[in-house]
Amino acid sequence: MSDTALEQPIDPAPSSDAPAPSAAAPWQREMQAAIRSLDALLAALGLSPTDIAVSAAAARQFPVLVTPTMLARMRPGDPHDPLLLQFLPRREEGLPQPAGYVTDPVAEAGMLRGEGLLQKYAGRLLAVATGACAVHCRYCFRRHFPYGEQQAGGGQWQGVLALLREDPSLEELILSGGDPLMLTNRRLAALLEPLAGLTTVRRLRIHTRLPVVLPSRIDHGLLEVFGHSPQSLVVVLHVNHARELDAAADAALARLRGQGALLLNQAVLLRGINDDADAQVALWTRLSAAGVLPYYLHLLDPVSGAAHFDVGEAQAKALIHALRARLPGYLVPRLAREIPGEASKTVLA
Numbered sequence: 001m002s003d004t005a006l007e008q009p010i011d012p013a014p015s016s017d018a019p020a021p022s023a024a025a026p027w028q029r030e031m032q033a034a035i036r037s038l039d040a041l042l043a044a045l046g047l048s049p050t051d052i053a054v055s056a057a058a059a060r061q062f063p064v065l066v067t068p069t070m071l072a073r074m075r076p077g078d079p080h081d082p083l084l085l086q087f088l089p090r091r092e093e094g095l096p097q098p099a100g101y102v103t104d105p106v107a108e109a110g111m112l113r114g115e116g117l118l119q120k121y122a123g124r125l126l127a128v129a130t131g132a133c134a135v136h137c138r139y140c141f142r143r144h145f146p147y148g149e150q151q152a153g154g155g156q157w158q159g160v161l162a163l164l165r166e167d168p169s170l171e172e173l174i175l176s177g178g179d180p181l182m183l184t185n186r187r188l189a190a191l192l193e194p195l196a197g198l199t200t201v202r203r204l205r206i207h208t209r210l211p212v213v214l215p216s217r218i219d220h221g222l223l224e225v226f227g228h229s230p231q232s233l234v235v236v237l238h239v240n241h242a243r244e245l246d247a248a249a250d251a252a253l254a255r256l257r258g259q260g261a262l263l264l265n266q267a268v269l270l271r272g273i274n275d276d277a278d279a280q281v282a283l284w285t286r287l288s289a290a291g292v293l294p295y296y297l298h299l300l301d302p303v304s305g306a307a308h309f310d311v312g313e314a315q316a317k318a319l320i321h322a323l324r325a326r327l328p329g330y331l332v333p334r335l336a337r338e339i340p341g342e343a344s345k346t347v348l349a
């Protein structure tokens with residue numbers, strides 16, 4: 001889940017993560033079986049390029065990546081399935097983009113406090129744990145960064161720990177990415193263990209899509225790693241459509257709640273995917289059934305290649321008002337956008 005663009009992920013042992021086949025955990029075997037090409041994605045759903053205008057060039061620029069779990073939730077034969085459209089490279093990506101669409105929309109070079117480290121907001125330090133994800137979302141602003149390259153060395157994490165030690169105002173450590181849960185349990189344990197002695201760090205927040213797109217990732221070993229952490233755990237999910245949730249996702253989320261985690265969701269408002277009131281009501285209602293409360297509904301970051309997903313601000317505000325009329329207040333997300341230089345995300349409604 002990307003809340004941030006970044007050069008270098010913090011990854012203490014990048015080169016040695018490829019497990020021997022026998023040592024691979026079930027979630028790693030599932031990743032090995034992921035869909036990694038446009039042709040494979042279309043074939044798996046019984047679709048052909050005559051059903052919807054796809055783009056091989058877009059797939060080269062930002063490769064297709066979909067987990068088997070997510071694929072199984074898509075409707076075969078439906079080129080406009082709201083799950084598929086999040087991951088399908090379409091011809092629109094190559095069209096001229098409106099003014100303001102850039103490759104690094106949240107421009108944050110000045111916010112770096114070290115490699116793979118960002119502080120924009122009071123009290124919260126954000127570390128990019130890895131550049132890898134389990135799925136590639138077409139609207140992601142990290143689509144122009146080199147994915148899957150985990151080039152950082154072990155020194156960066158020492159830098160994180162030093163900053164947290166020096167600055168007691170940093171009460172929250174946010175692991176972002178990419179997706180931090182793409183790191184193995186062993187590596188996560190190595191990152192989190194030294195935090196145990198840092199009593200000024202009260203909260204550990206993890207931004208991740210994995211409990212939903214790869215539920216097997218929430219395994220016993222991961223829960224044990226979290227169990228050893230004295231910080232309170234906040235997991236911010238990224239679910240955009242009610243149909244992303246099923247029994248396997250529910251069970252993974254229940255395992256996290258059983259570990260005491262607070263579960264929140266942030267979605268991105270996406271044209272053709274979740275931009276009507278019925279889809280939004282279904283999304284937040286279904287999430288609440290899984291024990292997940294709303295956090296943000298983000299307006300699209302203006303990343304080059306994603307303009308076809310944009311929903312205008314006026315329509316977005318009207319949507320939030322419609323939700324307020326239909327849902328209890330605690331199931332209505334805050335409509336937000338990131339404006340570089342502001343002291344927080346900007347809440348619009």
Ligand SMILES: *Cc1c(COP(=O)(O)O)cnc(C)c1O
Pocket residue numbers: 003004118119120121124125126174344345
């Ligand atoms: C979005 C973001 C956060 C978290 O902001 P919240 O409003 O607390 O969710 C923190 N640091 C950075 C760099 C961010 O981009």
Ligand code: SF4
Pocket residue numbers: 001002132133134135136137140141142177178179209238
């Ligand atoms: S999971 Fe999707 S939105 Fe999150 S960082 Fe990866 S590609 Fe971007």
